[in-house]
Amino acid sequence: MPSGRVHNLINIAAFSVLSGAALVASRHQLVVLTPAQALTFTLGFAVGTFLLSPDLDLAEGRVDSKRHWGILGVLWVPYGLLFSHRGLSHSWVLGPLTRLAYLALVIALVVGLLRYITPGITLPTVPEPVNVKVIIPVVLGYYLSQWLHLIADGIRPDHGMKRSLRRPRRR
Numbered sequence: 001m002p003s004g005r006v007h008n009l010i011n012i013a014a015f016s017v018l019s020g021a022a023l024v025a026s027r028h029q030l031v032v033l034t035p036a037q038a039l040t041f042t043l044g045f046a047v048g049t050f051l052l053s054p055d056l057d058l059a060e061g062r063v064d065s066k067r068h069w070g071i072l073g074v075l076w077v078p079y080g081l082l083f084s085h086r087g088l089s090h091s092w093v094l095g096p097l098t099r100l101a102y103l104a105l106v107i108a109l110v111v112g113l114l115r116y117i118t119p120g121i122t123l124p125t126v127p128e129p130v131n132v133k134v135i136i137p138v139v140l141g142y143y144l145s146q147w148l149h150l151i152a153d154g155i156r157p158d159h160g161m162k163r164s165l166r167r168p169r170r171r
């Protein structure tokens, strides 16, 4: 299993190759990329690589992506306890979603707690429905970063499916 640092290096190398290819392709007008799309893709990819790595399922221990959260890394300990290593958290479609859902839950809990403790506090609100043109590159960047991690782990896209298919049916 590659270490967190090796995973980061693999993702950075893949990103460099991809951005180089995208640059060449856009110079030859094979693809049209706006600076906003490139930026949001990069943002999604960086967040997926450094902050929301599948190895947060080990967050009850010492793990690279938990360290990047600094003091807030402790918020990922329950995630590490909830998900077994390389289980659902390392699946291709649902795995990345579990981390987003967990993060949304933690933010909702923190906001709820802050509102309860300090009723008069004004918290930043969620921005108006974000443009789809911005959301798609973020999601693509995030998922690509996750899939590179899974490929490096040697995990195939049907991970978890075979196991559930093999399970004997209960009557």
Ligand SMILES: [Zn+2]
Pocket: 054, 055, 090, 149, 153
């Ligand atoms: Zn992993």
